[in-house]
Amino acid sequence: MATSCEAKKKGELRIFESSVELATDLAEYVAQLSEISVKERGCFTIALSGGSLINLLGKLCEAPYNKTLDWTKWYVFWADERAVAKNHAESNYKQTKEGFLSKVSILNSHVYSINDNVTVEEAASEYEFTIRQLVKVRTIAVSEANDCPKFDLILLSMGPDGHVASLFPNHPTLELKEEWVTYITDSPKPPPERITFTLPVINSASNVALVVTGEEKAAAVRIATNNSIEELDSSLMLPAQRVQPIEGKLMWFLDKGAASALEASTDGFGHT
Known part of the structure; x- marks a missing residue:
């Protein structure tokens, strides 16, 4: 069974005994948002990260979702991507293609991966241009x-250091205000070159979900979900702490390990 806590702000924690339970609930969550968006806007725009997150989306490839969701209305993007070839083992696109996209009926023309034939700077610029064009025609809302x-x-997903997408602690990219997509060449995790959404884009989403598994991330989860220190200078905050949707909703999906450092009643969170 999952434990659910609702934040005083806009967040909710869902804590699961197992990764199977987490994946099941995550699939239902994504499916419901998809159905609502398609009904209200005629499409569903989703941006993904890599890592274990993709494996946890596997339930969407199974019944009933593989038959009931209107996959042709999905538009898929990446919140961050490694600047490697699409067939490279480190590619988020490759992992997503093999573990998810190839198993459902999302149109190839609705899958927006980065250009892997240019420099990382050019790739970020092109990706932002693509998104701007889709905003103009309102495929992506504004x-x-x-x-x-x-x-x-x-x-x-979130790393043990509290990074999200490819926004790492104490990195200048955290302070960008005007750019939608930026790039880094000095990632503390290999490969060093990556593109990433900026915080203004992440915090403008209708829904943001942080999916975190593993006890090695428990300390960062405890800090990032502690709303009692919201007056802290943003420069001292973990990137995950700075995920605070302006108008949207924030959801945390945690397994038992990732939630192991949380108090029974977390500061800033009350049990629903």
Whole structure:
């Protein structure tokens, strides 16, 4: 069974005894958002990260979702990507293609991967241009608060250091305000070159879900979900702490290990 806590702000924690339970609930969550978005807007825009997150989406490839979801209305993006060839073992696209996209009926023309034949700087610029064009035609909604793209869902994982997408602690990219997509050449995790959504884009989404598994991330989870220190200077906050949707909803999906450092009643969170 999952334990659910609702934040005083816009977040909710869901804690699961096993990865199977987490994956089952995550699939239902994504499916519901997909159905709502397709009904209201005629499409569903989702941005993904790599890692174990993709494996946890496997339930969407099974019944009933593989038959009931309107996959042709899905538009798929990456919140971050490694600047490697699409067939490279480190490619988020490759992992997503093999573990998810190839098993459902999402149109190839609705899958927006980065250009792997140019420099990482050019790849980031081209990816932002693509997103801007889709915002113009309202395939991707636009935030009324800041004119950023308003994805229906951004799915993120988190590292033991509290990084999300390819936004790492104490990195200058965390302070970018105008760019939608940026690049780094000095990632502390290999490969060093990556593109990533900026915080304004992540925080403009209608829904943001952080999916975190493993006891090695428990300390970062405890810090990132502690809303009692919201007055802290943003420069001292973990990247995951700075995921605070302006108008949207924030959801945490945690397995038992990732939640192991949380108090029974977390600061800033109350049991529902």
